[in-house]
Amino acid sequence: MAATADTLERENKLEGIGCKRKRKEDGRFIQGKGSYVDDVKLPGMLFADFVRSPHAHARIKSIRKERALALPGVHAVLTADDLKPLNLHWMPTLAGDTQAVLADEKVAFQMQEVAMVVADDRYIAADATELVEVEYEELPAIVDPHKAMDADAPVIREDIAGKAEAGQGKREHPNHIFSWEVGDKDGTDRAFEAAEVTVAQEMVNQRVHPCPLETCGCVASFDKARGELTVYITSQAPHVVRTVVSMLSGVPESKVRIISPDIGGGFGNKVGVYPGYVVAIVASIVLGRPVKWIEDRTENLSTTAFARDYHMVGELAADKDGRIKAMRVNVLADHGAFNAHAQPTKWPAGFFSVCTGSYDIPYAHARVNGVYTNKAPGGVAYRCSFRVTEAVYVIERMIDVLAQKLGMDPAEIRLRNFVKKEQFPYQSALDWEYDSGDYETALRKVMEAVDYPALRKEQAEKRSRGELMGIGLCTFTEIVGAGPSKACDILGVGMFDSAEIRVHPTGSVIARMGTITQGQGHQTTYAQIIASELGIPSEEIQIEEGDTSTAPYGLGTYGSRSTPVGGAATAVAARKIRDKARKIAAHLLEVSENDLDWEVDRFKVKGVPGQEKTMKEVAWAAYNNVPEGMEMGLEAVDYYDPPNFTYPFGAYLCVVDIDKHTGETKVRRFYALDDCGTRINPMIIEGQIHGGLNEAFAVAMGQQLVFDEAGNILGNTLMDYFLPTFVETPHWELDHTVTPSPHHPIGAKGVAESPHVGGIPCFSNAVNDAFAHLGVTHVDMPHSAYNVWKTVHRLGLDKPSAA
Amino acid sequence: MKKTHITFTLNGQPVEVLVEPRELLVHVLREQLGQTGSHIGCETSHCGACTVDLDGRSLKACTLLAVQADGSDLLTVEGLAPGGELHAVQEGFVQEHGLQCGYCTPGMLIRAYRLLQENPNPTEAEIREGMSGNLCRCTGYQNIIKAVQYAAKKLAEGEVEAA
Ligand code: FES
Ligand code: FES
Numbered sequence: 001m002a003a004t005a006d007t008l009e010r011e012n013k014l015e016g017i018g019c020k021r022k023r024k025e026d027g028r029f030i031q032g033k034g035s036y037v038d039d040v041k042l043p044g045m046l047f048a049d050f051v052r053s054p055h056a057h058a059r060i061k062s063i064r065k066e067r068a069l070a071l072p073g074v075h076a077v078l079t080a081d082d083l084k085p086l087n088l089h090w091m092p093t094l095a096g097d098t099q100a101v102l103a104d105e106k107v108a109f110q111m112q113e114v115a116m117v118v119a120d121d122r123y124i125a126a127d128a129t130e131l132v133e134v135e136y137e138e139l140p141a142i143v144d145p146h147k148a149m150d151a152d153a154p155v156i157r158e159d160i161a162g163k164a165e166a167g168q169g170k171r172e173h174p175n176h177i178f179s180w181e182v183g184d185k186d187g188t189d190r191a192f193e194a195a196e197v198t199v200a201q202e203m204v205n206q207r208v209h210p211c212p213l214e215t216c217g218c219v220a221s222f223d224k225a226r227g228e229l230t231v232y233i234t235s236q237a238p239h240v241v242r243t244v245v246s247m248l249s250g251v252p253e254s255k256v257r258i259i260s261p262d263i264g265g266g267f268g269n270k271v272g273v274y275p276g277y278v279v280a281i282v283a284s285i286v287l288g289r290p291v292k293w294i295e296d297r298t299e300n301l302s303t304t305a306f307a308r309d310y311h312m313v314g315e316l317a318a319d320k321d322g323r324i325k326a327m328r329v330n331v332l333a334d335h336g337a338f339n340a341h342a343q344p345t346k347w348p349a350g351f352f353s354v355c356t357g358s359y360d361i362p363y364a365h366a367r368v369n370g371v372y373t374n375k376a377p378g379g380v381a382y383r384c385s386f387r388v389t390e391a392v393y394v395i396e397r398m399i400d401v402l403a404q405k406l407g408m409d410p411a412e413i414r415l416r417n418f419v420k421k422e423q424f425p426y427q428s429a430l431d432w433e434y435d436s437g438d439y440e441t442a443l444r445k446v447m448e449a450v451d452y453p454a455l456r457k458e459q460a461e462k463r464s465r466g467e468l469m470g471i472g473l474c475t476f477t478e479i480v481g482a483g484p485s486k487a488c489d490i491l492g493v494g495m496f497d498s499a500e501i502r503v504h505p506t507g508s509v510i511a512r513m514g515t516i517t518q519g520q521g522h523q524t525t526y527a528q529i530i531a532s533e534l535g536i537p538s539e540e541i542q543i544e545e546g547d548t549s550t551a552p553y554g555l556g557t558y559g560s561r562s563t564p565v566g567g568a569a570t571a572v573a574a575r576k577i578r579d580k581a582r583k584i585a586a587h588l589l590e591v592s593e594n595d596l597d598w599e600v601d602r603f604k605v606k607g608v609p610g611q612e613k614t615m616k617e618v619a620w621a622a623y624n625n626v627p628e629g630m631e632m633g634l635e636a637v638d639y640y641d642p643p644n645f646t647y648p649f650g651a652y653l654c655v656v657d658i659d660k661h662t663g664e665t666k667v668r669r670f671y672a673l674d675d676c677g678t679r680i681n682p683m684i685i686e687g688q689i690h691g692g693l694n695e696a697f698a699v700a701m702g703q704q705l706v707f708d709e710a711g712n713i714l715g716n717t718l719m720d721y722f723l724p725t726f727v728e729t730p731h732w733e734l735d736h737t738v739t740p741s742p743h744h745p746i747g748a749k750g751v752a753e754s755p756h757v758g759g760i761p762c763f764s765n766a767v768n769d770a771f772a773h774l775g776v777t778h779v780d781m782p783h784s785a786y787n788v789w790k791t792v793h794r795l796g797l798d799k800p801s802a803a
Numbered sequence: 804m805k806k807t808h809i810t811f812t813l814n815g816q817p818v819e820v821l822v823e824p825r826e827l828l829v830h831v832l833r834e835q836l837g838q839t840g841s842h843i844g845c846e847t848s849h850c851g852a853c854t855v856d857l858d859g860r861s862l863k864a865c866t867l868l869a870v871q872a873d874g875s876d877l878l879t880v881e882g883l884a885p886g887g888e889l890h891a892v893q894e895g896f897v898q899e900h901g902l903q904c905g906y907c908t909p910g911m912l913i914r915a916y917r918l919l920q921e922n923p924n925p926t927e928a929e930i931r932e933g934m935s936g937n938l939c940r941c942t943g944y945q946n947i948i949k950a951v952q953y954a955a956k957k958l959a960e961g962e963v964e965a966a
Binding site for chain 1: 883
């Protein structure tokens with residue numbers, strides 16, 4: 001027993017996997033000593049600011065810079081014509097299209113970048129943007145994606161008007177980008193024809209923006225004497241940015257250094273390469289001085305990376321008992337003026353085909369059409385894996401619509417259709433292999449925790465009194481951890497990720513990864529993985545990311561890749577070190593490797609108490625006494641190419657009360673059960689879930705980028721764009737089950753995006769459920785008070801007599 | 804543009820700076836005085852990332868002209884732990900995981916510091932109301948509320964001990 005207590009104590013000291021360890025990164029942030037891009041100040045640094053288009057669609061007739069250049073303190077005004085000789089006026093997008101870096105002869109969305117002013121400080125730069133005179137000839141704009149392919153629709157992209165392809169397949173119209181379809185169309189059609197019940201519903205995932213608290217920006221610094229380019233940048237993918245920058249600028253990749261310093265939230269907003277980065281780099285090369293470009297909030301909301309804008313028709317076919325036989329989805333995707341979504345290259349609709357969700361659906365077919373409109377480019381994964389929020393929304397809404405048609409309880413219909421625990425690994429109709437799951441246990445646990453029958457009873461009573469109460473369920477499956485390089489790449493680079501670990505002679509560790517934290521706490525959690533694998537306390541393990549000159553190449557942090565891919569690389573690299581350490585320990589103890597047992601932090605000779613070497617002792621020996629023929633040192637690198645994605649899942653429940661006079665929705669309860677496999681740091685997991693739920697609440701209840709018919713963006717400040725405050729944010733109740741991923745080295749699946757993906761349909765289902773007994777099948781998000789009031793009013797529920 | 808001299812006390816130290824009348828306080832703090840703890844998230848007084856404590860009130864430095872701070876007593880996040888010992892609100896944020904990306908954190912801390920002087924023992928609802936001028940995109944607020952409660956408790960215990 002003594003040995004057990006001792007091992008336990010040693011294990012606790014490590015603060016390894018499963019420990020609610022306090023975060024390593026907090027110390028600097030709570031003292032105001034973080035280092036974000038806008039905190040970077042280099043000698044001789046200049047400031048850049050954009051002249052932007054006031055029109056959504058217009059021809060540029062002339063640009064006059066003279067007055068701006070005459071302003072003292074202005075160093076340059078750059079336009080497309082200045083970038084042309086360098087061939088940098090257009091840049092490739094991650095989606096195989098090209099995007100104007102500075103508007104070339106015409107503008108295609110409001111706020112598009114037309115010219116960049118570089119000046120001594122940000123005030124002079126802002127003044128100078130007003131002095132640049134641009135003459136436009138307005139053109140009719142396309143705002144509604146449904147009109148983009150009309151015969152008489154104005155052509156948005158004259159640069160590719162005649163091309164049969166725009167990087168992602170055949171085009172049928174100058175404003176068409178791609179058609180993508182997947183699944184057995186004939187089988188699905190037959191299942192629909194034969195079905196006892198079918199339902200169809202139109203629904204929109206409205207255009208939103210990830211809106212991290214810190215906007216995008218960079219400081220570019222070209223050292224002419226050395227020919228080296230350093231760029232501090234708000235990037236979730238610094239290594240990919242380096243590759244792109246090198247390709248665009250012609251500076252060899254080895255002389256480009258990209259540094260992602262502390263990042264004030266990303267949520268998908270900071271994956272892409274934006275014109276501001278490119279022009280700041282050009283300006284620095286041309287002027288030979290560092291140039292800072294930081295967008296303001298209005299520029300952020302208007303130009304850098306919207307998300308969603310999926311206009312969907314979902315259909316389900318089922319039998320009378322609610323068993324789903326087939327699913328069909330048709331999507332019209334509004335990609336804006338350039339196809340600059342950030343999906344893996346071969347996936348124009350991301351992983352949307354995970355839309356069969358947690359249900360065993362034999363036939364499915366999905367089709368997505370992408371079109372250009374006169375809006376900002378984007379289509380990023382806002383706190384989700386690529387297009388998974390849209391996929392989960394359509395199935396989770398549709399299953400409620402089906403339940404309503406059949407008069408079934410939404411919980412019951414889910415239980416009837418779940419993929420069963422024993423079916424894993426499960427092959428979905430749209431060709432994904434789900435790694436592991438136990439959906440039924442998760443849902444039952446939630447129903448029990450909230451006393452689901454009692455809630456339904458309460459709802460029935462309230463309904464009889466004319467009150468509006470809604471109960472929303474969501475039992476989602478996510479797909480994260482892109483991805484196997486055979487399936488996923490970005491611009492030809494496979495989507496692996498990496499870790500490099502070095503154990504120093506004294507036994508402390510430095511490890512560097514190809515991912516980059518934006519608040520997820522990598523410095524804390526990666527250290528926990530290494531601690532458990534190597535038996536070295538987390539406290540002595542230093543984690544570094546984000547500097548391409550020191551970190552190994554990786555694809556970055558988005559789509560919940562860090563734990564599934566970077567975390568796996570970390571575990572595997574640590575195991576390589578442990579393998580070498582075992583050889584050294586055997587040598588020191590003069591036994592064979594097979595005579596050794598690994599226990600927490602040391603190798604012990606089997607059956608010989610006291611004969612042991614701790615990892616620390618081995619580390620020292622690695623630098624002075626290794627077996628003959630072995631090289632010195634104790635370090636390892638791993639480039640991990642995952643064999644499959646991981647599939648985190650969860651069961652959420654939301655209760656809302658709606659005021660039928662004001663349309664205000666009060667979230668009374670939100671209960672979230674998540675299963676992300678092995679839990680590395682429960683404190684951080686819970687924090688991630690709180691945050692993801694809040695972003696789900698934001699999308700479901702209020703966020704939307706609205707445009708008028710001329711393509712003017714309405715509401716691009718925080719005055720209009722909804723970010724929930726302390727006051728309207730609900731209280732969160734969390735729960736979990738643990739179903740490890742069978743193919744991940746430590747069984748972890750990734751978690752930070754599940755609450756966003758699962759939360760949105762849960763809120764929406766709750767609001768829709770409040771009206772379900774009145775024959776309403778679906779109302780689109782956002783469920784703002786005004787929108788809900790419109791439903792209430794349409795139904796006549798707000799009349800005094802109905803009170 | 805003609806510049807003027809202003810003086811104020813920043814985190815207990817007298818400072819004198821030359822500013823343009825139109826310069827915002829947050830830019831002067833960050834760019835001239837090198838105090839980059841106060842952040843900019845919106846420039847429109849909505850997000851609170853730039854919150855500072857000016858003469859005992861929480862104010863948003865993105866919508867204050869630097870000249871308005873002339874003669875004032877100003878506290879920013881950099882001044883919360885003068886002797887190197889963390890303030891209770893700072894400790895609370897670490898203990899209760901009240902921060903993730905850290906971008907909102909300085910503003911949150913400065914606001915929480917003032918809130919707890921206005922109301923040393925706030926209820927959850929009072930914290931939600933009292934902190935509602937500060938936005939966070941990462942935490943979902945729940946742990947920030949716990950952090951403020953932690954600090955309130957710690958400060959109250961400190962007072963008992965001191966008495
Ligand atoms: S930057 Fe001052 S409130 Fe947002
Ligand atoms: S911790 Fe990121 S905005 Fe609050």
